[in-house]
Amino acid sequence: MFQLPDLPYGYNAFPETIDPLTMEIHYTKHHQGYTDKLNAALKEANISGKTIEEILSMENLPDAIRNNGGGYFNHSLYWDILTPGGTMSNSFKTKIIEDFGSEEAFMNEFSEAGAKHFGSGWAWLVQDNDKKLHIFSTPNQDNPLMKVAEMSGTPILGIDVWEHAYYLKYQNKRTEYLKKIFKIINWKKVEARMI
């Protein structure tokens, strides 16, 4: 059985970026819902004793596990990599410059991946097996651990671009949400996820 992970902060942790009502609904309704439905789908499929990463990287995932397992994993990562006023270490900055040319180019490419993604989905920073970083987006609750993803790898940063993540505060202005959320990324945790 998977449990909803504790939020590492309160609903009012970043009122300038994520309003408390959005965070509360997102966590207690959406994330909890994915968790409950994942557990039900795993029971139905007789799957137990595996980590969420092992489950999501299986071949031919049933839709209920793909959608709800993705929702469970993606939101767990999202809450974990936010913090008030995060800054990049010099070593991570160097890695970003090496793979994207500059910090600004990286931010622009990531924002564009999120802003241009059609419909619901996620924008990702992913590390491949050669340790190079890449940016891309996935539809719905898919993620880079899944065989169906356009590119597989280790997800080290994931930003939710479903409307439920931002609509109350930003309405249709997804780009504004993406710009603001970059100010509350816990870059130390992102860096620690690198392989």
Ligand SMILES: [Fe+2]
């Ligand atoms: Fe979400």
